[in-house]
Amino acid sequence: MVQHPRAADAQAPAASLPEEMSGAARTERARAMRARLLAAARDVFERDGFLDARVTDISAAAGVAHGSFYTYYRSKTDVFRALIAATMDELYASLGGAADGTQPGSQPLDPVDGIDRANRRFVAMYRENTALMALFEQVTTFDPEVRALRHAARERMVGRVRHSIERFQSAGLVAADLDTEYSAHALVAMVNGLVHYWLVLGGDFDQERLVHTMTRLWAQSLGLPAPR
Incomplete structure (x- = not known):
């Protein structure tokens, strides 16, 4: 209770x-x-x-x-909401931002290298915020505003990934008939769910093996080459 x-x-x-x-x-x-x-x-x-x-x-x-x-x-709820809002924006931007194979002020990355880099950054940031993410899951069960923050941050993350898939489609790298919205939701759920299970719930994973597998699944689900 x-x-x-x-x-x-x-x-x-x-x-x-x-x-x-x-x-x-x-x-x-x-x-x-x-x-x-x-x-x-x-x-x-x-x-x-x-x-x-x-x-x-x-x-x-x-x-x-x-x-x-x-x-x-x-109140303490108000400060928790502010803390979570800042953390979630930074965390979810890490996954969506580099997944399209580009970085600000630099040459475009190979698409699969971009996905791998995004996954590694997401894992690193989740590790830095593991305790806070565990609390976040707890508070979403009874605080509607925190739950809304989670939903909004997740939607922004999905939007970034969807945009990356659309860029791959425009470049002829991904099938034009692939549903970008549902694909983005599935990829975000995969990475977020696996990393949460590992770091918050204590799953027995090796970091390098996990990141490589997530990147391979992400790339091959879009029809991109497997990571080297």
Whole structure:
């Protein structure tokens, strides 16, 4: 049964930043404090779990007064949502971004090399965020906004992969009649599901073997050559 947030974590009225500060200084201070609180919140969530984490612990870890927290976030749920939103965007961009065989400011990659690089980056980022991803799965079961964040991030990831398949089709590398939307959903589900099973649920996988297999399945499902 889901526990309700402690009274200390209830929404509180926000305080205002010092009036004598310039607009630019206030903006920079707010940005720095938000980042500081996010870093502290991550440490507390990963240490205590979402349900047992408290705003007082987050404030203490950030080295700020308890009331200062509420200048920037309404509750521990609010700061968790902000933390997850930033992490999910970065994580899912890693899989979709390089999968079309291109990189900003560089020569196009071989298509299969691009897929392999994207898979490796996704695995590396998931490893860096394993504890947070486990909490994310927990909170999606009872927080509609976190669940919506997950759905939106997943859709953006699928969109990037779909775009990469469409580019391959335009280049004559992939069959023109392949359903790009369903293919993108299937490929994202494969990689995300396997990596989650390995890192969060404790699956017994060898990293190099897993990445090579995912890249081979991805490439050959599109009719591209198998990785070397």
